Amino acid sequence: MIELQHLEKKYVNETSGEIFYAVKDLSLVFPDGKITALLGPSGCGKTTTLRMINRLIEPTGGQILLDGQDIMAQRPEDLRRQIGYVIQQIGLFPHLSVVQNVATVPDLLGRPRAQTRERARELLELVGLEPGQFADKHPHELSGGQAQRVGVARALAADPPVLLMDEPFGALDPLARDKLQEAFLDIQRRLQKTIVLVTHDIDEALRLGDRVALLTGGELAQFGTPNDLVRHPESEFVRQFLGEDALLRQLAGLTAAQLAQPGDATGLPQISGTLNVRSALSVMLGQRSDALAVLDAHGQVQGVLTWQALEEAG
Amino acid sequence: MTVARAAGTRRPASARLLALLWPALLLICLIPGVLSNLFAPLSAGIAPDTGGRPLWQLTLIHLQLVLGAELIVLLIGVPLAVFVTRPGRAALMRLTETITGLGQTVPTIAILALAVPTLGLGLPPTVLGLVLYGLVPVVSNGIAGLLAVDKGVLDAARGVGMTSRQRLMRVELPLSLPVLMAGIRTSTVYNVGTATIGAALGAGGLGSLIINGLSQQNTGLVLIGAVLAGLLALSLDALLELVAPGGR
Numbered sequence: 099m100i101e102l103q104h105l106e107k108k109y110v111n112e113t114s115g116e117i118f119y120a121v122k123d124l125s126l127v128f129p130d131g132k133i134t135a136l137l138g139p140s141g142c143g144k145t146t147t148l149r150m151i152n153r154l155i156e157p158t159g160g161q162i163l164l165d166g167q168d169i170m171a172q173r174p175e176d177l178r179r180q181i182g183y184v185i186q187q188i189g190l191f192p193h194l195s196v197v198q199n200v201a202t203v204p205d206l207l208g209r210p211r212a213q214t215r216e217r218a219r220e221l222l223e224l225v226g227l228e229p230g231q232f233a234d235k236h237p238h239e240l241s242g243g244q245a246q247r248v249g250v251a252r253a254l255a256a257d258p259p260v261l262l263m264d265e266p267f268g269a270l271d272p273l274a275r276d277k278l279q280e281a282f283l284d285i286q287r288r289l290q291k292t293i294v295l296v297t298h299d300i301d302e303a304l305r306l307g308d309r310v311a312l313l314t315g316g317e318l319a320q321f322g323t324p325n326d327l328v329r330h331p332e333s334e335f336v337r338q339f340l341g342e343d344a345l346l347r348q349l350a351g352l353t354a355a356q357l358a359q360p361g362d363a364t365g366l367p368q369i370s371g372t373l374n375v376r377s378a379l380s381v382m383l384g385q386r387s388d389a390l391a392v393l394d395a396h397g398q399v400q401g402v403l404t405w406q407a408l409e410e411a412g
Numbered sequence: 413m414t415v416a417r418a419a420g421t422r423r424p425a426s427a428r429l430l431a432l433l434w435p436a437l438l439l440i441c442l443i444p445g446v447l448s449n450l451f452a453p454l455s456a457g458i459a460p461d462t463g464g465r466p467l468w469q470l471t472l473i474h475l476q477l478v479l480g481a482e483l484i485v486l487l488i489g490v491p492l493a494v495f496v497t498r499p500g501r502a503a504l505m506r507l508t509e510t511i512t513g514l515g516q517t518v519p520t521i522a523i524l525a526l527a528v529p530t531l532g533l534g535l536p537p538t539v540l541g542l543v544l545y546g547l548v549p550v551v552s553n554g555i556a557g558l559l560a561v562d563k564g565v566l567d568a569a570r571g572v573g574m575t576s577r578q579r580l581m582r583v584e585l586p587l588s589l590p591v592l593m594a595g596i597r598t599s600t601v602y603n604v605g606t607a608t609i610g611a612a613l614g615a616g617g618l619g620s621l622i623i624n625g626l627s628q629q630n631t632g633l634v635l636i637g638a639v640l641a642g643l644l645a646l647s648l649d650a651l652l653e654l655v656a657p658g659g660r
């Protein structure tokens with residue numbers, strides 16, 4: 099669990115002496131095993147907040163507790179080796195092979211080489227890269243999506259309980275981003291890491307976040323589940339930031355499987371359970387049916403998605 | 413990017429052979445009699461007298477002078493480039509860049525002339541001159557190479573928990589090596605030329621052929637010195653390129 103207590107980062111302009119708060123009196127708890135999205139417009143202090151957690155930036159006030167321990171009690175390097183870190187620029191080491199990149203942190207921790215390499219190959223597999231094909235490649239031989247998969251594998255290599263991600267999918271084209279988000283959710287379902295995900299993309303926050311912390315001007319505007327923010331915005335800013343179509347956007351973040359209920363599916367148009375609900379809605383309208391049969395990965399009917407369930411969700 | 417990398421790791425065999433062309437030519441020219449017979453017509457028909465010392469010995473002295481100075485250059489230049497590129501030393505780095513820039517404009521002969529009164533004649537002022545000149549490209553390329561390391565890569569290196577020393581050794585130096593190597597090549601090649609001037613101070617080497625040739629008005633002797641120095645410079649350049657890591 100990561101706790102921010104009255105966290106503050108202020109910058110003093112050297113010439114004018116003006117004080118600027120990049121982050122101000124920010125108190126937040128990032129729950130264990132969940133993805134918390136730090137959402138907000140550009141310049142609202144997301145990156146600053148994230149980088150204070152692994153001490154790439156030192157706070158000017160307040161404190162951060164990691165499992166109850168003040169993070170300032172450790173050497174920054176030791177702290178960082180227990181926290182995975184993924185950035186938009188990916189930042190793979192261009193002179194090292196893929197497997198060497200992934201093995202960086204275990205190497206720094208002095209783990210035996212053979213064991214480290216074995217683990218690196220497992221991680222490549224986990225992020226969807228065939229080790230035989232990719233282990234010995236160099237970063238410049240990878241596509242953006244593949245490179246960021248390696249970035250994620252590197253962050254996971256020492257099995258850190260916490261993962262910090264700064265716009266990890268931001269530099270990818272929409273297709274690669276979609277695939278990687280999907281893979282990422284799949285990995286998280288298995289690993290249950292405590293993840294802080296910085297994004298300015300509302301859809302991404304609603305889709306990936308178990309919780310969303312919306313920031314503005316370095317301060318917390320609202321913290322809650324995606325549902326809370328969409329249905330019960332606490333201020334005009336939150337409502338406006340999420341936009342008029344927030345409900346539809348949220349539906350896009352839910353899968354048909356999540357809203358499917360037991361029921362008789364005979365004769366209903368069939369959709370895959372991984373289809374997002376917004377798309378399911380258009381299938382309903384197109385097929386003029388107020389219920390759809392939802393199939394699982396093996397093509398078996400796993401439930402029925404009804405118009406009523408959609409209404410309740412939306 | 414891909415092309416440069418491929419060229420760096422797996423240089424085609426033809427390029428390797430070509431790189432050995434200059435050293436081979438140099439060795440042929442060092443066979444006793446080859447050059448002196450070639451240039452005899454320019455020395456009134458008499459094979460030029462090289463002062464009792466075989467050419468290979470003069471070349472070896474020259475090479476030792478250049479490589480010895482280059483070693484000192486590396487021992488000073490690389491740490492200096494590293495030192496001034498650490499955070500919080502921007503002013504010092506600009507100062508260093510200005511000085512190295514200026515260094516290029518001061519004539520060699522001026523440095524040598526200034527060094528003689530304090531260091532006397534012979535090896536010391538020559539080595540000083542070679543080191544000062546050699547430092548210019550090594551320091552400026554060293555700085556440029558270190559500054560060019562991708563900021564995202566550096567951030568990642570910090571983020572994964574590397575100490576500043578580990579970042580330097582594992583990331584910054586390996587990534588700036590191609591640029592640094594280019595500086596080392598330039599520095600070495602220049603100094604083959606600069607070292608000929610050292611002969612005027614009695615440091616020996618191929619420059620003594622040129623000086624003797626000039627004083628005896630023996631064009632053949634001058635040319636032998638110049639050709640050997642030229643071939644030595646080209647050989648070192650080719651060999652250093654061969655061992656240099658490719659850019660990426």
Ligand SMILES: Nc1ncnc2c1ncn2[C@@H]1O[C@H](COP(=O)(O)OP(=O)(O)O)[C@@H](O)[C@H]1O
Pocket residue numbers: 109118119120138139140141142143144145146147
């Ligand atoms: N070193 C710095 N000095 C002054 N201001 C800074 C510095 N770093 C960041 N800021 C400011 O702090 C604010 C928050 O930045 P950041 O956390 O990067 O925002 P974002 O939410 O886009 O990630 C921005 O207005 C930025 O200009």
Ligand SMILES: [Mg+2]
Pocket residue numbers: 144145146
């Ligand atoms: Mg940011």
